[in-house]
Amino acid sequence: KQEVTQIPAALSVPEGENLVLNCSFTDSAIYNLQWFRQDPGKGLTSLLLIQSSQREQTSGRLNASLDKSSGRSTLYIAASQPGDSATYLCAVRYDYKLSFGAGTTVTVRA
Amino acid sequence: DAGVIQSPRHEVTEMGQEVTLRCKPISGHDYLFWYRQTMMRGLELLIYFNNNVPIDDSGMPEDRFSAKMPNASFSTLKIQPSEPRDSAVYFCASSSVRERGGSYNEQFFGPGTRLTVL
Numbered sequence: 564k565q566e567v568t569q570i571p572a573a574l575s576v577p578e579g580e581n582l583v584l585n586c587s588f589t590d591s592a593i594y595n596l597q598w599f600r601q602d603p604g605k606g607l608t609s610l611l612l613i614q615s616s617q618r619e620q621t622s623g624r625l626n627a628s629l630d631k632s633s634g635r636s637t638l639y640i641a642a643s644q645p646g647d648s649a650t651y652l653c654a655v656r657y658d659y660k661l662s663f664g665a666g667t668t669v670t671v672r673a
Numbered sequence: 674d675a676g677v678i679q680s681p682r683h684e685v686t687e688m689g690q691e692v693t694l695r696c697k698p699i700s701g702h703d704y705l706f707w708y709r710q711t712m713m714r715g716l717e718l719l720i721y722f723n724n725n726v727p728i729d730d731s732g733m734p735e736d737r738f739s740a741k742m743p744n745a746s747f748s749t750l751k752i753q754p755s756e757p758r759d760s761a762v763y764f765c766a767s768s769s770v771r772e773r774g775g776s777y778n779e780q781f782f783g784p785g786t787r788l789t790v791l
Contacts, residue, residue, distance in 0.1 A: 594778070595778070597779065597780065599782075604787075605784065605785075606764060606782045606783055606784040606785050607764070607766075607782040608782075609779055609780065609781060609782075612779045652716070654716075654780075656778065658729075659704060659721060659723070659728070659729075659778070660718050660721065660729065661706075661718065661780060662718075663715055663716040664715075665715050666715070
């Protein structure tokens, strides 16, 4: 069974600092890895998807890397803003299922 | 496109009542997923469909849960009878393998239905 772990569970940083969120998974036989953002009481918004053949994916201030052999992905958010405060979830796809981590709750202090 | 649509957004019911949650996937998507999110267990996949056919329902907790997809634009998740431990946020998501070159399969989530069973 695929186990997905996200560390840390919570993170608080001052505005402008770069964010580094970690995700690890136990089975490297994945099709892709997806990063989501969830605001309190809201649904999930897809941020980035990295195919298993890719090493990284970028969108604006967001950059996600994938090291499939070691079972790790990292989401970098440059120059954080208070609006980046949310819970960030990573999910790995095996077959057509997604297995989710518990998330990292980020607070960006103004 | 309006994205994945779920209704109702909030549902409060009493133990023993039947609950029906509804989902409209993104037009053209051929995969539909039902998830449940709780504080204790996080996000769990309950069941998924491909071209309206249930493929894997191994995550459905008990026989009290059932899901149908009568056509490509509508799915329901039914709980009968409901119990307090079913209280959670239920998400529907959809995806298509044909987007972005064929194997992308990015999942897009609806806003969820917050279910409270008293």
